[in-house]
Amino acid sequence: MxxxxxxxxxxxxxxxxxxxxxxxxxxxxxxxxxxxxxxxxxxxxxxxxxxxxxxxxxxxxxxxxxxxxxxxxxxxxxxxxxxxxxxxxxxxxxxxxxxxxxxxxxxxxxxxxxxxxxxxxxVFCLGMSEPEAGSDLASVRTSAERVEGGWLVNGHKIWTTQAHHATHAYLLARTSREERKHDGLSEFILDMGAEGVQVTPIVDLAGEHHFNEVRFENVFVPAHRVIGEVGKGWKQVVEQLSFERGGAERSLSSYPVLVELIAEAARQRDDRELHALLGALVARLAVLRRLCFEVASAMDAGQAPVQQAAALKYLGNAFEHDVIEALRRTDLCQDPAFDSTFGQALLASPAFGLRGGAAEVLLSLIARQEARS
The missing domain is CATH 1.10.540.10 (Acyl-CoA dehydrogenase/oxidase, N-terminal domain)
Incomplete structure (x- = not known):
């Protein structure tokens, strides 16, 4: 079909x-x-x-x-x-x-x-990022120690979106110390209501609460809550990130801004510069949608399109920022309110290039694929 x-x-x-x-x-x-x-x-x-x-x-x-x-x-x-x-x-x-x-x-x-x-x-949150680790996901300090019937988790995660609402957490933890930091990592599913889980809000400049710090102190995780093979989690993490990086959310996070920009262009019919700028953005969006389709098709074929997803995220993040910048040249950005379309997008935009991997990480993935080609 x-x-x-x-x-x-x-x-x-x-x-x-x-x-x-x-x-x-x-x-x-x-x-x-x-x-x-x-x-x-x-x-x-x-x-x-x-x-x-x-x-x-x-x-x-x-x-x-x-x-x-x-x-x-x-x-x-x-x-x-x-x-x-x-x-x-x-x-x-x-x-x-x-x-x-x-x-x-x-x-x-x-x-x-x-x-x-x-x-x-x-409701899931992601226990991946850690303080002082930046975008180096392999620099995990959170540990999981084997005990009777399961594991005891100790550590600290940050920028954990919606952790205050979550029923469960996906957790990346170190289960052994190996020569390579990418080895000895394992994936778990953890109950956020378990004893020893502490969630601390991180409130943004607009006073909104989306992010959190999460600390784990001797949190028990049953043995069957391990995803895959113990100590071999890195390969699975990289595969999982293709699901995270390769979706439409990597190019449509600022779509409400684009809607306002299109409406403004309709009102300003004689503004050739604005129309040319909008035309370029729409053309880029068409390409990004095609990339999304190719990633989804690869997943339907049983593949984990790691490099394709990285390319999509890198290009999509740039597009999302450029949509916001395009609105700056209109009168619509004069509304400084946090709850305006422009204000919401502008406040969210610093995270576009960080979540799911910074630009340097994505370019490294793409370069390695090119080197093998």
Missing amino acids: DHSPGTDSCTELRARVRELTAEWRVGGRYVPRSDSWLRSFDLEFSKELAARGLIAMTYPKEFGGAGRTNVERLAVTEELLRAGAPVAAHWIGDRQIGPAVLRHGTRALQEEIVPRIASGEA
């Missing part, structure tokens, strides 16, 4: 998402915003998507999924991001934790976790 962006299945899915988001907007149940996949949290909206089969779309039906393709899922995520919908409650779990558990988890772990993601019941 052809699952290119223009197929009937994708068209029908887009229509369903547009209908749902229009209902919620007209009803005043959410206001579109930039960076909605990270900053706009509404568990009821996520559960509504789940009830309509629009979460866990690529998961097997036996685990509550829809058995659809990644290309079809891309059609849905594009529409949700274009609508600035409140999708943060399910985004991380649906995007990368479910696929990681399905690829590498035991049957018991799959049966425990995946249906809860599919129903919108499980």
Whole structure:
């Protein structure tokens, strides 16, 4: 079956998402915003998507999924991001934790976790970044020590999005000290309600609370909550990052700004410079959408498109920033309010190039692929 962006299945899915988001907007149940996949949290909206089969779309039906393709899922995520919908409650779990558990988890772990993601019941945060480590994900100090029946986790994570809402955490921890820092790492799923987990808010300049510090003090994790092979987590992490880096959220985080820019260009019909700038941005977006489609197609073919996803994230981040900069040359950016479209996007923009890997990390991945070509 052809699952290119223009197929009937994708068209029908887009229509369903547009209908749902229009209902919620007209009803005043959410206001579109930039960076909605990270900053706009509404568990009821996520559960509504789940009830309509629009979460866990690529998961097997036996685990509550829809058995659809990644290309079809891309059609849905594009529409949700274009609508600035409140999708943060399910985004991380649906995007990368479910696929990681399905690829590498035991049957018991799959049966425990995946249906809860599919129903919108499980809310995940990512325990990856650590203080003083920067973008060097392999410099993990958080440790997991084997004990009877499982593991004891001790350590400190930072910039943990929505940890204060999360029911579960994906955790990257060091289970042994090896000569290479990339060795001896393991992946876990941890209950955020477990004894010894402490969440501390990180409030941004607008007074909003999305990020957190999370400390773990002798937190017990049952043995079956390991994802994959103990000590061999790095390869799985790199694979998982292709799910994180290769989606539409890497180019559409500032889409509400682009909508305002298009409206302004319609009003300023004689501003050739603005129209030329907008035309260039739209052309770049078309290329980025094609890259998203190619990443999704590769995933449907059973591949982990690490380099392609890195290229998409690198180019997408630049696009997102340039959309915001384009709005600066109009009168629309004169509104300094934090809750304006421009204000929201501007405040979110410093994180665009950091989350999921800084530019230097992405360029290194791309260069290694070129060297092998």
